[in-house]
């Protein structure tokens with residue numbers, strides 16, 4: 001059996017994505033064959049984990065080199081517990097362009113034996129396992145009826161969401177780890193409890209967006225879709241914890257995670273509110289000028305989800321980001337915003353390591369160049385080759401999109 005069955009999407013989702021990737025503008029530019037090839041690669045990318053782990057280092061608390069060294073020591077200790085080899089080595093590389101990123105290669109796919117005793121986990125848990133996590137009890141959907149502590153099992157991921165939860169038959173402890181991974185298909189260190197205040201697991205594009213925003217100490221920044229607070233904390237760290245980051249999330253349970261992360265990273269400048277960002281939008285210019293009310297940070301920006309909006313005194317810059325690959329949530333939003341709010345202009349991004357925006361939303365080549373789209377399908381062939389890790393890291397990412405606007 002292949003370790004990676006092709007990702008299985010509902011037919012209507014496949015059709016929709018296909019219509020995006022094979023839209024008229026793309027077809028005219030690259031032709032049907034190339035457009036279809038990119039789409040097929042996208043489906044392949046979606047079923048594979050990235051070839052490295054990205055860690056954001058808390059450089060507001062310690063220098064990068066010190067964090068790199070401490071992380072290496074911690075991970076060596078971890079490896080010594082699980083490996084029979086006398087010498088263990090851990091490769092941790094700084095990112096050449098991003099000053100607070102450390103990259104760790106993932107080794108895989110490795111040959112693993114499939115055992116007759118199987119634990120089935122949800123797809124989300126499965127992807128965490130592929131990135132080095134152990135299986136925690138809530139992720140388990142089904143397990144052998146008489147499984148007991150110490151049994152060796154294979155962990156399989158339910159990619160199609162068909163497995164009905166049968167956790168009642170799980171005989172192990174109901175808290176803590178459910179299955180400790182000893183033989184991973186993709187060998188990647190577990191970060192569970194490893195330097196929690198200095199090494200924060202975050203996808204590379206999610207770190208890039210903080211730098212693109214470029215917040216400065218003393219500014220007031222609004223993050224409209226903040227939980228669990230990865231980017232909120234990054235912004236506060238980049239501001240050296242001076243100023244204010246207002247973090248909104250509409251789901252009350254998730255608010256605690258922002259508090260926990262801020263506390264863990266020793267960040268005091270974050271103010272967290274449970275609030276629906278779409279209701280934080282106001283067209284009232286008096287209110288807008290006032291922008292001081294924490295509960296109503298008035299911004300003339302449409303309240304679509306997943307946006308981080310920094311504000312400053314006389315003009316404001318806005319950064320819009322999504323972790324989706326569709327035109328509707330990305331380039332079409334940009335086209336709409338530019339048309340609806342003539343006061344907005346697109347700004348160059350620094351760093352710009354992803355691709356440019358995708359054709360299909362009627363944006364000009366110049367506008368597309370100002371957008372940053374992380375498109376793993378464009379370079380799928382190169383990942384997994386001998387290319388140096390930092391080069392691979394910039395290409396082998398999750399799908400992600402960043403636009404930076406200035407409001408005049």
Ligand SMILES: C[S@@+](CC[C@H](N)C(=O)[O-])C[C@H]1O[C@@H](n2cnc3c(N)ncnc32)[C@H](O)[C@@H]1O
Pocket residue numbers: 206224225226227228229230231232248249250251254275276277278303304305306
């Ligand atoms: C992908 S997560 C954000 C990740 C976060 N920016 C980070 O870096 O850790 C999206 C979040 O947006 C929140 N959200 C979605 N729509 C919202 C809205 N209208 N108002 C406030 N929060 C919203 C969701 O509850 C969810 O927690």
